[in-house]
Amino acid sequence: MEIRELSEELPFGCMVLGLTAEDIRDQRVVRTLYDLWIQHGLIVFRAGQCDPDFQVNLSRCFGDLQVHSVKEMVHPDREELFVAKGGDGALLEVNGELLGGYIPWHSDQVFLAETNHGGILRVARKPDSGGNTGFIDQIEAYDALPEEVKLRIDALEVVYVMKPRTAPNFRFLPRQNIRVVRANAFQEGLDAKIEGGAYPPVVHPLVFAQPETGRKVLNLSPLFADSILGMDRAESDALLEWLANHITDEARAYDHIWQEGDMVLWDNWRMLHCARGVPEGKYREVHRTSIAGDYALGRVLQAELTGGQRST
Numbered sequence: 001m002e003i004r005e006l007s008e009e010l011p012f013g014c015m016v017l018g019l020t021a022e023d024i025r026d027q028r029v030v031r032t033l034y035d036l037w038i039q040h041g042l043i044v045f046r047a048g049q050c051d052p053d054f055q056v057n058l059s060r061c062f063g064d065l066q067v068h069s070v071k072e073m074v075h076p077d078r079e080e081l082f083v084a085k086g087g088d089g090a091l092l093e094v095n096g097e098l099l100g101g102y103i104p105w106h107s108d109q110v111f112l113a114e115t116n117h118g119g120i121l122r123v124a125r126k127p128d129s130g131g132n133t134g135f136i137d138q139i140e141a142y143d144a145l146p147e148e149v150k151l152r153i154d155a156l157e158v159v160y161v162m163k164p165r166t167a168p169n170f171r172f173l174p175r176q177n178i179r180v181v182r183a184n185a186f187q188e189g190l191d192a193k194i195e196g197g198a199y200p201p202v203v204h205p206l207v208f209a210q211p212e213t214g215r216k217v218l219n220l221s222p223l224f225a226d227s228i229l230g231m232d233r234a235e236s237d238a239l240l241e242w243l244a245n246h247i248t249d250e251a252r253a254y255d256h257i258w259q260e261g262d263m264v265l266w267d268n269w270r271m272l273h274c275a276r277g278v279p280e281g282k283y284r285e286v287h288r289t290s291i292a293g294d295y296a297l298g299r300v301l302q303a304e305l306t307g308g309q310r311s312t
């Protein structure tokens with residue numbers, strides 16, 4: 001295998017070329033890959049082995065794997081794989097464009113107290129246009145904050161709420177004007193679970209230090225963010241709007257254009273990601289593993305004050 005920078009312009013990300021199943025039987029290689037993941041946040045695997053078995057076995061180098069709780073999203077033959085479809089009926093209008101499979105900037109599972117440490121993506125069905133995946137480094141975003149903002153936000157916590165499709169949580173995505181055009185059966189099922197109380201509000205710190213390096217992470221997921229815990233609603237909205245505008249600055253984003261044989265690993269505790277979607281009428285299918293872990297800083301919000309109101 002060969003290790004390269006992803007881009008000279010980016011302070012995160014690297015590329016590993018030519019990795020095979022034989023390589024990851026060597027514990028020194030596994031250790032090197034793990035350190036690259038923590039150091040760079042994102043690894044693009046290219047021109048190596050690329051199939052469902054290797055994707056699962058490579059993912060296990062970084063931790064235990066989770067099986068997704070929504071059965072409809074689990075691959076029928078490989079329970080370790082989560083299947084995300086774009087162009088399967090659900091449609092959003094984003095800045096006037098109709099897109100399937102569009103998911104704005106977010107961290108996975110931030111609406112739960114325990115968030116997965118990462119995942120490996122592989123495109124199983126590639127459309128002839130669209131389907132890029134965006135990444136933003138939350139360490140870089142923290143470093144770019146003015147000092148007075150760093151001091152102000154250091155001890156704050158963010159409340160996250162999973163909202164139903166009828167009341168989507170797109171408030172803190174200032175660069176996207178998003179409208180739900182059509183849902184699919186999965187989303188309708190999810191709405192029923194949300195309305196049934198399956199997802200109580202949770203809290204995560206707005207800033208935390210990466211344990212291995214001490215580097216601070218601006219831990220804000222614009223999708224699912226609701227408020228700053230205990231802050232007046234107007235003040236909370238203003239601060240989250242400012243921070244969301246800062247963190248989703250596309251000048252700091254890396255857009256992965258998928259090539260045949262690519263797999264991408266990211267650190268979900270440190271990188272935001274987004275699915276850019278596919279044009280109406282196109283179909284894309286992505287298979288993802290979920291690498292377990294618990295940074296142990298999230299918790300379910302129970303009868304605590306949120307913006308002056310009790311949330312539960």
Ligand SMILES: [Fe+2]
Nearest residue numbers: 106107108273
């Ligand atoms: Fe995601």
